Each structure stands twice: as structure tokens, then as C-alpha cells.
Amino acid sequence: xxxxxxxxQTAVARLVASRPRLxxxxxxxxxxxxxxxxxxxxxxxxxxxxxxxxPLRGALIGALLFExxxxxxxxxxxxxxxxxxxxxPCHHHAAVGPMAGVISPSMAVYVVxxxxxxxxxxxxxxxxxxxxxxxxxxxxxxxxRLRFLNQRVGPAIGRALGVIEGGAGIDLRALxxxxxxxxxxxxxxxxxxxxxxxxxxxxAIADQGGAEVGKIxxxxxxxxxxxxxxxxxACKAMADAAHGVEGSTLVTTMARNGTDFGIRVxxxxxxxxxxxxxxxxxxxxxxxxxxxxxRDIGDSTITETAGIGAFAMAASPAIVTxxxxxxxxxxxxxxxxxxxxxxxxxxxxxxxxxxxxxPVGIDLQKVVELGVTPRVNTGIAHREAGVGxxxxxxxxxxxxxxxxxLVAWADRYLS
Amino acid sequence: MTVERHRVLPGTYCDSVLLMRLQVALEKxxxxxxxxxxxxxxxxxxILEQSALWSDEFAAHRPDDLLIVVRAEGEAAAAQALERADxxxxxxxxxxxxGRRFHSLERALAEHPDASWVALSIPGAHAAAVARQALxxxxxxxxxxxNVSLDDEISLKTLAGERGRLLLGPDCGSAILGGRGFxxxxxxxxxxxxxxxxxxxxxxxxxxxxxxxxxxxxxxxxTGGRDLSAAVGGRTTRQALALLAQDPETEVIALVSKxxxxxxxxxxxxxxxxxxxxxxxxxxxxxxxQRLGQIELAGSLEETAVRAAHWVGQKAGVHPSRGSGVLAGxxxxxxxxxxxxxxxxxxxxxxHTNLGIGRAIDPAAPEPSQHRLIDLGDDAFTLGRPxxxxxxxxxLARLRQAADDPATGSLVVDVVLGDGAQADPTxxxxxxxxxxxxxxxxxxxDLGIGVLLVGSRDDPQDREAQRRRLAETGAQVFTTxxxxxxxxxxxxxxxVPPSDHTPVDASALAAAxxxxxxxxxxxxxxxxxxxxxxxxxxxxxxxxxxxxASILERMKRG
Numbered sequence: 001x002x003x004x005x006x007x008x009q010t011a012v013a014r015l016v017a018s019r020p021r022l023x024x025x026x027x028x029x030x031x032x033x034x035x036x037x038x039x040x041x042x043x044x045x046x047x048x049x050x051x052x053x054x055p056l057r058g059a060l061i062g063a064l065l066f067e068x069x070x071x072x073x074x075x076x077x078x079x080x081x082x083x084x085x086x087x088x089p090c091h092h093h094a095a096v097g098p099m100a101g102v103i104s105p106s107m108a109v110y111v112v113x114x115x116x117x118x119x120x121x122x123x124x125x126x127x128x129x130x131x132x133x134x135x136x137x138x139x140x141x142x143x144x145r146l147r148f149l150n151q152r153v154g155p156a157i158g159r160a161l162g163v164i165e166g167g168a169g170i171d172l173r174a175l176x177x178x179x180x181x182x183x184x185x186x187x188x189x190x191x192x193x194x195x196x197x198x199x200x201x202x203x204a205i206a207d208q209g210g211a212e213v214g215k216i217x218x219x220x221x222x223x224x225x226x227x228x229x230x231x232x233x234a235c236k237a238m239a240d241a242a243h244g245v246e247g248s249t250l251v252t253t254m255a256r257n258g259t260d261f262g263i264r265v266x267x268x269x270x271x272x273x274x275x276x277x278x279x280x281x282x283x284x285x286x287x288x289x290x291x292x293x294x295r296d297i298g299d300s301t302i303t304e305t306a307g308i309g310a311f312a313m314a315a316s317p318a319i320v321t322x323x324x325x326x327x328x329x330x331x332x333x334x335x336x337x338x339x340x341x342x343x344x345x346x347x348x349x350x351x352x353x354x355x356x357x358x359p360v361g362i363d364l365q366k367v368v369e370l371g372v373t374p375r376v377n378t379g380i381a382h383r384e385a386g387v388g389x390x391x392x393x394x395x396x397x398x399x400x401x402x403x404x405x406l407v408a409w410a411d412r413y414l415s
Numbered sequence: 416m417t418v419e420r421h422r423v424l425p426g427t428y429c430d431s432v433l434l435m436r437l438q439v440a441l442e443k444x445x446x447x448x449x450x451x452x453x454x455x456x457x458x459x460x461x462i463l464e465q466s467a468l469w470s471d472e473f474a475a476h477r478p479d480d481l482l483i484v485v486r487a488e489g490e491a492a493a494a495q496a497l498e499r500a501d502x503x504x505x506x507x508x509x510x511x512x513x514g515r516r517f518h519s520l521e522r523a524l525a526e527h528p529d530a531s532w533v534a535l536s537i538p539g540a541h542a543a544a545v546a547r548q549a550l551x552x553x554x555x556x557x558x559x560x561x562n563v564s565l566d567d568e569i570s571l572k573t574l575a576g577e578r579g580r581l582l583l584g585p586d587c588g589s590a591i592l593g594g595r596g597f598x599x600x601x602x603x604x605x606x607x608x609x610x611x612x613x614x615x616x617x618x619x620x621x622x623x624x625x626x627x628x629x630x631x632x633x634x635x636x637x638t639g640g641r642d643l644s645a646a647v648g649g650r651t652t653r654q655a656l657a658l659l660a661q662d663p664e665t666e667v668i669a670l671v672s673k674x675x676x677x678x679x680x681x682x683x684x685x686x687x688x689x690x691x692x693x694x695x696x697x698x699x700x701x702x703x704x705q706r707l708g709q710i711e712l713a714g715s716l717e718e719t720a721v722r723a724a725h726w727v728g729q730k731a732g733v734h735p736s737r738g739s740g741v742l743a744g745x746x747x748x749x750x751x752x753x754x755x756x757x758x759x760x761x762x763x764x765x766x767h768t769n770l771g772i773g774r775a776i777d778p779a780a781p782e783p784s785q786h787r788l789i790d791l792g793d794d795a796f797t798l799g800r801p802x803x804x805x806x807x808x809x810x811l812a813r814l815r816q817a818a819d820d821p822a823t824g825s826l827v828v829d830v831v832l833g834d835g836a837q838a839d840p841t842x843x844x845x846x847x848x849x850x851x852x853x854x855x856x857x858x859x860x861d862l863g864i865g866v867l868l869v870g871s872r873d874d875p876q877d878r879e880a881q882r883r884r885l886a887e888t889g890a891q892v893f894t895t896x897x898x899x900x901x902x903x904x905x906x907x908x909x910x911v912p913p914s915d916h917t918p919v920d921a922s923a924l925a926a927a928x929x930x931x932x933x934x935x936x937x938x939x940x941x942x943x944x945x946x947x948x949x950x951x952x953x954x955x956x957x958x959x960x961x962x963x964a965s966i967l968e969r970m971k972r973g
Contacts, residue, residue, distance in 0.1 A: 001973040129458055283435035286451030286459075286484075287466025321433050332515050338526075339518045369956045369967050370518040391435070403963055410966040414973075 002247035012361035015242035020234035023169035025158030029105035043101025044257025053258030058136025058385025059100030095122040096299035099134035108154030123233035136385035160204035172234035185316035187309030197227040235306035251362040258297035282393015294383040307360025310375035420493040446492025531926035536933030543567035558584030576916030588615020591635035593925025606631020609659035612671035624720035633664035643675035674701035681764035685909030691735040708905025740824020743817040747803035818851040832870025849888035
């Protein structure tokens with residue numbers, strides 16, 4: 001009979017050994033596998049237009065406007081509704097995107113190479129705060145900012161990566177390890193990581209000269225989420241390294257599309273296990289409340305899948321108010337996650353826990369046995385397209401996904 | 416009337432999350448409909464503009480100014496809310512304990528390798544599996560849970576024995592270990608008496624009585640109600656005896672239980688006899704008090720406590736029994752034989768008699784080479800022969816034969832004086848006993864000889880002269896059955912076969928913390944005693960879903 005514990009150790013060892021480096025910026029259609037002109041990628045598990053939430057629909061409309069496939073939102077919506085466009089999860093293309101996670105063929109994307117295992121992952125560029133495509137906004141200024149990202153910021157970063165470390169790019173695992181020691185948890189707080197990212201890029205971007213250097217650096221420096229997308233691609237590389245181990249019950253994908261929460265499991269191939277995503281339990285910006293919130297959305301749960309984010313909450317006392325307000329609560333949050341994981345991360349350590357490794361490798365079996373689901377830190381999107389972020393908080397996937405997956409695992413390996 | 420009022424705290428940086436909480440708190444203030452607490456950054460000012468809490472004054476503020484805005488029903492409410500905001504901002508929440516609780520025993524064990532005990536009071540259907548997990552991790556288990564199957568109890572106790580750990584229970588109500596009370600426990604002084612018992616309330620009663628007598632308790636080890644059954648075989652009791660034997664704090668041991676199953680009783684007292692510490696065995700309902708070597712049998716809880724207290728400070732004269740061979744006793748007096756046999760039958764196993772006790776002896780067959788007490792005054796032996804009170808010839812022949820059997824460890828006879836009895840009953844007996852004793856010594860054997868002498872001062876045979884002559888042969892002379900029985904037990908209880916369990920390390924019993932699963936009141940009681948408790952929020956695997964639980968079970972088995 002299959003030894004799932006052994007399989008999990010194999011899988012988590014691959015996850016921890018993964019060495020993602022940010023090596024370039026490219027146009028999505030040139031690098032992302034199986035992305036044709038009629039395909040749009042989105043966050044979370046597969047979903048059809050009819051069931052999509054406001055922010056995801058808005059982002060898809062925005063993407064068609066950006067691609068100049070339609071000239072008005074109404075025309076774009078008609079195209080999307082009539083089935084002219086194929087919707088495909090980022091996760092089916094080695095990619096991840098925060099919130100709506102929409103990637104269209106012309107978009108600039110980060111390229112991350114797992115130099116340990118030899119595979120690649122991708123993520124889009126972070127647009128910053130306010131009205132942005134990832135929250136479903138598609139007004140002209142949103143598209144304007146996307147163009148600036150695509151035509152100015154992306155190429156500048158790409159050229160910089162071409163010279164950093166002789167073209168080897170940025171070691172994202174090392175960057176994350178450092179950021180965790182500077183108060184980030186890598187999901188909701190990326191302030192330190194983004195500044196480290198800027199510090200890596202700035203000299204090489206400055207060397208490029210040109211009129212917009214200051215503007216590009218200001219854009220990157222002013223966005224405390226600038227590094228989130230490369231970090232997500234790095235986590236995706238780690239999770240992909242752990243995927244496909246025969247018999248393993250390790251969770252290698254957690255993702256939400258604004259309607260459903262979905263997971264995938266290392267030893268269960270491409271199968272998704274999905275259920276209704278929850279409304280996050282959080283704190284809201286002035287003037288907003290839970291009634292404005294969309295269901296949980298985005299691929300950024302890849303951070304928790306890789307052992308950071310809410311799992312490394314103890315490293316990030318600055319944002320502890322989300323989960324109760326006391327530094328002890330942050331410790332408790334991380335300590336709880338050791339109960340459902342199979343290893344402690346060799347490279348991601350937590351100062352307040354005496355530099356213990358962060359809990360990594362979510363074990364389906366433990367989740368079901370204990371009834372303890374993974375913690376997820378998350379931003380909260382307004383349920384209407386284009387309003388943007390209205391708060392931030394904590395959410396957990398429904399236990400049913402894990403139970404379903406365990407039954408599927410048993411059907412495959414115990415019969 | 417609705418009013419909007421604001422306060423600006425220049426140069427006051429607060430984390431946005433803290434401010435969101437502040438805002439939530441303000442919105443709960445009486446009369447407040449909406450509130451905002453933000454740093455006056457351009458992005459936040461934009462949000463405020465949308466939320467209709469905007470005032471044009473805000474345009475002039477800098478990003479490091481803190482803006483607090485409330486919309487309230489009337490000036491008073493608004494003012495009170497703004498005041499409340501000041502208070503909340505100044506207030507630094509007091510440090511508080513983490514109150515961390517584990518979800519799984521597995522994690523609690525992994526993160527507390529120093530915890531020596533796992534205390535379980537969870538539903539019985541799940542208790543065995545959890546207890547097994549704790550034993551496999553080399554922890555002692557206090558198992559309060561009941562409804563654990565007999566098979567599970569046996570396999571858990573076997574496992575505990577192999578790993579040198581204690582499994583107290585199932586259905587163990589009470590224990591005190593290393594100064595900590597588990598389950599239902601009384602606040603008693605620490606002291607020299609170690610208690611072992613199947614009955615929780617029995618143990619509690621004895622330890623309280625001892626406390627009243629000014630005597631403290633070293634350890635109190637509950638074994639579970641079935642431990643002394645034939646099926647379980649006293650596994651935990653024997654472990655506990657061995658533990659208290661080596662526990663430096665324990666001077667005197669008291670056992671409390673219902674009378675044990677016959678085959679188990681011999682083993683338990685045999686083990687107790689081998690310890691070299693006084694043992695008081697209170698078998699409630701087990702009959703009269705009696706002395707068995709260094710073991711005292713007490714018939715009640717009260718007597719158990721009193722006798723145990725009496726032993727404190729009297730270490731001298733207690734020697735472990737060596738259990739030398741088998742007993743061969745030849746009585747002329749039927750009632751003397753009967754009383755002796757009744758006192759010993761439960762503890763010497765097997766015991767052969769012609770008294771209707773133990774195994775029956777066939778007068779015509781050769782004597783078995785096992786413990787035996789024979790009434791030679793019985794009709795079967797006096798048929799065609801004089802009664803041994805009148806003529807000892809036949810008994811002397813039996814004694815010679817028994818002494819020649821290398822298995823024999825003790826010879827016992829009675830001598831009854833008085834008118835009508837032999838004129839000099841030890842005239843032949845004493846020289847023979849002397850000779851048999853000497854021969855055994857010459858052969859390097861330890862042959863004990865005990866004589867029960869019954870007679871009055873004025874009897875014609877001169878009781879004192881008879882006693883002296885017997886004593887000069889090296890025989891032990893007793894005048895009561897009780898003394899004889901005590902002497903026999905001291906020679907023949909035990910030894911039990913070497914125990915198959917790994918010794919329990921007494922010095923580690925007190926190690927903290929205690930990992931606790933189950934009843935909150937027990938955890939609180941431990942905490943109240945100053946013991947650190949690691950709480951595990953146990954719940955049935957997969958929340959009790961049978962299909963999932965069965966999958967989990969199969970996964971673990973694999």
C-alpha cells in the first residue's frame with residue numbers, strides 16, 4: 001500500500017528545495033504555454049461567465065479593451081458572454097495572478113525560473129493601489145496605467161534583470177527569507193520585500209537612463225505590493241515542484257475565482273476540488289462593510305500553499321490587528337498551522353519563534369482529521385467591478401474541499 | 416440632528432489596521448452612525464470623498480496627520496465619540512496569555528518532549544487509540560475514560576509494560592504522581608506511603624485517612640477497576656509495585672482493591688513479598704486481617720490506612736521473601752490444619768489439602784511435590800492406624816519422605832499437649848526434626864521447620880520443656896495459627912517469575928507539563944496545583960464523520 005507520509009516528505013522536500021529566480025519580463029503570448037489570442041487567463045479554479053463575480057467580469061472586460069478586441073465595455077461584455085473567448089485558470093498555464101488574476105496575450109509578465117528543478121512560472125505585473133484591473137476596474141485611466149506598465153515598467157525591469165547577477169536575475173527565495181525577517185509575511189504585507197525588490201532593480205534601471213526613469217522608480221517604490229506578483233510566481237514554482245508525487249496528500253494549489261475556492265493535491269493530478277468561496281472576515285476601509293465585499297478571490301493563496309502568508313503570520317506583528325490585535329495572536333496563528341503541515345521550512349525562518357522554519361506542506365489528511373483548515377490572509381475586493389479593495393482580513397477555505405479530496409485520494413489509492 | 420465632527424492629530428502615525436479597528440469601535444459608540452479613522456494620505460482622502468464623510472478642510476492635511484471623523488446623532492454623541500477615540504488611541508492593551516491550545520496530540524507531543532504525562536478524559540470509543548499514540552511516544556497515560564474494551568486494556572497495558580510507561584486506567588478516577596493530583600484527587604501532604612488501587616474512591620479514602628493520621632502520600636497509583644481480573648492479570652499493579660519498590664520517597668506500600676481473582680492474587684502478593692518494604696493490602700470484603708510475612712492483609716479501608724501509618728518509620732526487620740521451595744505440612748489437629756489452609760489458600764497457588772480447600776489430595780496416591788497441608792487425623796489416614804495425637808510413627812515417616820524431596824522448603828507440624836495426648840510428644844519428633852534440618856543444611860538446602868505448639872501451662876507434658884526442646888533443633892515454634900501463617904507466607908509468597916515489563920523510572924514521574932485532553936475541570940485542577948498544562952482541543956477524527964474516519968484509519972494502518 002502507498003505510504004502517503006513518505007510521499008509527502010518527498011513532495012515537501014522538492015517544495016523546500018525549489019530555487020525560484022526572477023529572470024525576465026516577457027509578453028504573455030510569447031512565453032505562457034497554450035495561451036492563444038482567444039484565451040484569457042483568470043485566478044482560481046475553472047469557471048464559466050454566468051457564474052463569475054463582478055470583479056472577475058470587470059477584469060475580463062478590461063482585458064479585452066486593453067487588447068483592443070472591443071472598443072466599449074458593452075461590446076467586450078457581449079463577446080465574453082457569447083462564448084467567443086476561452087476562459088482558463090492561470091494555474092493551468094504555470095501562472096498565477098492576484099485578485100481577478102486576468103492575464104491577456106499582450107500583457108507583460110514576470111518569468112520565474114526554478115533553477116533547482118528546471119521549470120518556469122509566470123505572473124502579471126502589479127498595478128498598485130486604487131482603481132485597478134485586478135479588482136475589476138476598466139476605466140480609461142486603468143487602461144492607461146496598464147499601458148504604462150506594459151510599455152515602460154515591464155521592459156525596464158526586463159532589461160534590468162538582464163544585467164543583474166550577470167543575467168541570473170533576482171533570487172526570490174533569498175529575498176523572501178530576508179523580507180520575513182523584516183516584518184513581511186509575504187502575502188498581505190510585502191513592504192519590506194518590495195523595497196528589497198526596488199533596491200535590486202534601481203541601479204540597473206537608473207543605468208538605462210531616459211526621461212521616465214524617475215517615474216518608473218517612483219511607481220515601484222510607491223507600491224508596497226510591487227513584489228507580490230514575483231513572489232506569487234516564486235511560490236507557484238515551489239508548489240509545482242511538489243505536484244505530481246504519487247500517493248502524496250500534499251495540497252499544491254489553493255486558489256479562488258471570486259465564486260469558488262479550489263484546491264489541487266499533489267497525488268491527484270489535475271483534479272480540482274471546489275466549493276463556495278467565503279466572504280473574508282476582516283477590517284474595512286472607511287465607508288465600507290462586509291455587505292460590500294466580494295467572495296474571496298485570487299491566486300495569492302499560493303503564498304500559504306508554499307508556507308508563507310498567514311502561515312508566517314508570526315513574522316509580521318505589524319499586521320496582527322487583522323487576527324485579533326495582539327502579537328501573541330500572530331504566534332498562535334502560525335503555531336496552529338504546524339498542526340496541518342508536514343515540515344518546517346529550511347529557508348523561511350521566523351525570528352519570533354526562535355528562527356523556527358515556517359510551517360510548510362499542507363497535508364490533506366491532517367486537515368480532515370483535525371478539522372483545521374489552512375489560514376489565508378487576503379485583501380477584500382468590492383463585489384462590484386471597478387470599485388477596488390475595500391478591506392483586508394482572514395479567510396479559510398471550506399473544509400468540504402479537503403474532505404472531497406480525501407475521498408478521491410482514498411478511491412485512487414486505498415481501493 | 417445628524418452632525419459630522421472631526422479631529423485631526425497632526426504627525427500621529429498609526430498603522431492602518433489599528434485605525435480600522437478604532438473605526439469599528441467608534442461605530443459602536445451610542446449615537447454614532449459612521450466613523451472614519453485614517454492617515455490623511457491622498458488615497459485615503461479620495462476614499463473619504465467617496466464615503467460622504469468628506470470635509471473640504473481635509474484637503475490641506477498632510478499624509479502624516481491622523482484624521483478621525485464621526486457622523487452622529489447630535490453634538491453630544493459626536494463629542495463623546497471623539498473623546499472615546501482619544502482614550503482608545505492612548506490605551507495600550509495589556510499583555511495577555513496566548514491561551515494556545517493544540518488541535519492534535521501529535522503536535523503537543525512533538526512540541527513538548529518534556530511532558531511525561533498525557534491525561535485523557537475523552538469519550539471511551541476514541542480513548543484507546545489516543546492512549547496508544549501517547550504510549551508510543553513514551554509518555555505515561557492517566558486514562559480517566561471508561562468504556563474502553565478489555566482487549567484494548569490488555570493491549571495498552573502490554574504496550575505500556577514494554578515501553579516502561581504507566582497506563583493508569585481505564586476508568587481511573589484518581590492518582591497522585593510526583594506531587595500532582597490527577598482526576599479526582601485530594602489535597603494531602605507528601606509523605607512515605609505509596610498507594611496502589613483499583614478503586615478511585617477507595618484510594619481517596621485511604622489517602623485522606625492517612626492525612627488525618629499525620630502521614631503523607633508519596634505516589635497514589637490508580638490502576639483501573641479491571642486490573643486485578645484474571646484477564647488483565649494485574650499488569651499495572653505489578654508495575655506500580657515495582658515502581659514503588661524503587662521509589663526513594665516510598666517507605667510503606669498500601670494496596671486497595673476488591674479481593675483479586677485467585678490466580679492473580681498469588682502473583683500480586685508474591686511480587687509484594689519480594690520488595691523488601693512493608694506492604695498493607697486492603698482487600699475490601701476479603702475477610703479478616705492477617706499477616707503474611709511482611710505483608711499485612713487488612714479487611715477495611717480504615718484498617719488499611721491505620722496499618723500503613725503504623726509501619727511508617729519501622730523499616731527494620733523487613734526482608735524480601737526468597738520463596739524457598741514448597742510447603743509440606745502434617746497436622747494432627749484438623750481445625751488447626753483448616754485454619755492454616757484457609758489463610759493461605761488464596762496466596763499459595765496451587766495448594767493441595769484433604770480439607771476441602773484448594774486441590775484435593777488422594778490419600779492413597781504419592782504426595783504431590785507442591786504446596787500441601789495434610790490433616791493426618793482424617794478418617795482416610797486413621798483407618799487401621801492410630802490417630803497421630805496418640806502415635807506419631809506414620810507422621811514421622813511422612814516428614815522423612817518430604818524432607819528428602821529437594822523441592823521441599825518448609826516442614827510444618829502441630830504438637831498438641833494435654834491429658835490423653837502422648838506423654839512426650841516431641842521425644843521422637845524433636846530429634847527427627849533436628850536430624851532432617853541438619854541433613855538439609857549439609858546438603859546446602861534451606862529447609863525451614865515450623866511447629867505449632869498447643870498446650871496450657873499446667874499440662875502434664877511441661878509445655879516450656881517441650882518448646883525448648885523443639886527450639887533447640889532449630890525449629891520455629893509458634894503458639895497461634897496467625898503466627899504460623901505469617902511465617903509460612905514469609906517463606907513461600909513469591910518469588911514471582913521475573914517481570915516482563917521494562918522498569919518505570921520513578922524520578923521522571925513529576926516532569927512537567929501535563930498534556931491534557933478532555934474535561935476542562937481536570938485541566939483547571941492541575942493548573943490550580945501549579946502544574947503547567949498543555950491543552951489539546953481534542954475532537955473525534957474528521958469531526959466524527961464515519962466514512963472519513965474510516966479512510967483516516969486505513970491510511971494510518973497502511
